[in-house]
Amino acid sequence: MSDERARTARPPWDFGYAPLPPSTGDEEPLPLDAVLALSRAVDPDLLAARLRPLASDLSVEPLVERMPLFWYRARASTTVPLIAVERALLSSEISLRYVASAVRSSFAVAPAFGPGTVAPVLGLLERRGRRWAARRPSRGEDPETPGRWFLRHEEGGLGVDRGRFGGGAGTRLAVIDDDGAGVDRISLDGEVLVLVERASQGTMHGALMVAWAIGSGQRADDFRGVAPDASPRLYFIPKPGTSVLALPLAIARAVLDGADVILCATYLEGCSSPLLDDALDFAWRWGRKGRGTPVVIPTGREASSPAGSLHASFSLGLGEPASDPRVFCIGPSARGGGWFLWRDRRGRSRPFANRGPAVRWLAPGDDMAFPLERRLAGSRARPAERLYHAESSGASALAAGALLLVLAQNPALRVEELDAIMTWTLEPVSTDLPPHVLPLADPDDVLPAGRDGDGHNAKHGYGQIHAGRACLVAGDPVALALQRMGEVAAAVMWSDLRRTAPVIQSLYSRRLARWSVRALIADASLLHDVCVLLRHARLTAGNPERRRAHGAGALLRALALLLRKLSSCRCVPRPGPRVSAELNALLSRAERATRGPVEQMDTIESAVADLAGQIGHR
Incomplete structure (x- = not known):
């Protein structure tokens, strides 16, 4: 069968799904270098004494001694089997x-943490992170330049809505990288060395990740990234191939330090x-004080x-860190939308990213403004803008910035709720190839040709991140319901x-709004109930006859029943005392209103209809 017939005959979800085979880890014996993971703290000298019969020069040092992680590193100059240890x-x-x-590396899964670790860990994390200073909102502006298209939805960017939702003030970003050149051009809260004596100065990769996600600083003329008011730290790890310990150790330290988002954009394959x-597991379950x-x-x-194939697969392996279920895997999108392809010397388009079932969302990865240009001494003029390849690592930096913006709107969100909001507000990505990407170096490079029923495609994930929409729904339940109905303009209004x-x-406080958003995400029936009221308001706005046909008090009754159901929601943690008191007060007022005179009920419902009309016709 010809290649063309094979492509047309294959299912719409299929592509050459064959990543590089993983290393077996058994090539040749190595001197002992192992991590002992314990359930509680133990004196390293005691551990060394127990192990010294295996190797006379064996030493043990503590790495992390913070519940639930108790890691100790054991090393010796001779080979010692791990089973013997x-x-x-x-x-x-x-x-x-x-x-x-x-x-x-290993695909072995660690034993689950003990059942008695939850409360002590949360108490520990309540006391950590205070030395990582958060930033206040800045007064800088995002200049309208061609290279800053990644912020603008019209050009295939993230749709950042700075005027409404700010710059991520109060949040913290941890960037884990193995290159530290250019850090003098960005403003950091700190640099953390993880198993290295100094950061490699090979490339500006780490500094670029910080600059695109956040910016180079908070002065008015500094480069502003997606979340310019977030506070960044850089965690430097060794170059790949020397350790599988550094990455998890850096993640653990960032969680303990109080990071709101962790970005790992360096080479991680085989870790x-x-x-x-x-x-x-520690980050997903206990980071951000348990959220x-x-x-x-x-x-x-x-x-x-x-x-048996001559086609490159560009496949993301299921065993790689990017495929872990506790990770948000980001692919790159192109300026103008779609999967990012680049032109080779012959003018043919080729991929710049792996494909696979774990791809979650897209973010811009095409050429964008280089954020680390130096100014001439004594000059206030902005340096000339030049474009720079962002690729999948730059795309993940922009995605991290978008998550920071959303968490700034609702810090109470759990990571699962954040996932739902980002996915609900995505911009769909067409599977059709735009004409400007032709010709292709290999048509197999852009498979699969279709998407699944849930909208997922191995190249695009579920779609392109839209930061503005995500921020819109993160902090208000009415905006959330309107957006889910497709009434995005009404949600903005x-x-x-x-x-x-x-x-x-x-009508309700910001605190109650944030908690209610979480309730609507967790309880599909509650979200339906809110949409029922909004659809009723949409149908009756500007039409008193329709409203009266339902009977005076029908809307108030539905609202009271909704508030009663909300106050007893079992899908999210119970609200705090202030939210609970406000919710009960609203419920009491609504219940009293349903027992009031008909004229009073009609007046209230008429006011609601007028408000709905204002929102729908602005």
Whole structure:
């Protein structure tokens, strides 16, 4: 069968799904370098004494001693099998969870943390992170330049709405990278060295990730990224191939330091291990004081060829860190939309990213403004703008910035709720190829040709991030319901009224709004109920006859029943005392209104209809 017939005959979800085969980890014996994961703190000298019969020069040093992570590194100049280390430590006072190599990858899953760790860990994280200073809102502006298209929805960017939703003030970003050149051109809260004595100065990769996600600083003339008011730290790890310990150790330290989002945009292929399993579990379950810290990783770009084929697969392996279920995997999109392809010397388009089932969302990865230009000494003029390849790593930096903007709108969001908001507000990506990408170097490069019923495509994930929409719905339940109905313009108008109209502001507090958003995400029936009221208001706005046909008090009754259901929602943690008191007060007022005179009920419902008409016709 010809290649063309094979392409047309294959299912719409299929492509040459064959990543580079993983290393077995058994090539040649190495000197002992292992991590001992325990259930509680133990004196390193005791551990060394237990293990010294295996190697006379064996040493043990603590890495992390913060519940639930108790990691100790054991090293010796001779080869010692890990199973021998495990057997030597199996005793009640040691409380061993597992032994893992610090240098070789593994698909082994770490044992689950003990059931008694939740409360102590949350208490620990309440006390951490205070030394990481948050930033206040800045007064800078986003200049309208061609290279800053990545902020603008009209050109295929993120749709950042700075005027309404700010710059992510109060949030913290941890960037994990292995190159530190150019850090003198950005403003950092701090630099953290993880298993390195100094940061490599090979490229500006780490500084670029910070600059695109956040910016180079908070002065008026500094480059402004997606979330310019967030506070960044850089965590430097060794170059790939020397350790699988550094990445999970950096993630754990960032969580303990209080990071709201963690970006791992450096080369991570072949880093899977029980240690990474522990670190990602720690971030997902206990980061941000138990709400979960999102970890963002790019798809990467690894070309391989399946057996018996001459086509490159560009496949993301299921065992790679980017495919972990506790990670947000980001692919790159092009200026103007669609999957990012680049032109080779012959003018043919080629991919710049892996494909696979784990790809979550797209963010801009095409050429964009280089954020680290130096000014001439004594000059206030902005340097000339030049474009720079962002690729999948730059796309993940922009995605991390978008998450920071959303969390600034609603810091109470759990990581699962953040996931839902980002996915609900995505910009759909067409599977049709735009004419400007032709000719292709290989038509197989742009497979699969279609998307699944849930909207997922191996190249595009579920779609392109739209930061403005995500921020819109994160902080207000009415805006959330309107957006889910497709009434995005009405949701924007409602958001504006909530900020500017005192009467609308007085309806409910920001605190109650944030909690209610979480309730609507968790409870599909509650979201339906809110949409019922909004659809009723849409149908009756400007039409008193329709409204009266339902009977005076029908709307108030539905509202009271909705508030009663909301107050007893079992899908999210119970609201705090102030939210609970406000919710009960609203419920009491609504119930009293349903028992009032008919004329009073009609007056209230008429006012609601007028408000709905204002929103729908602005």
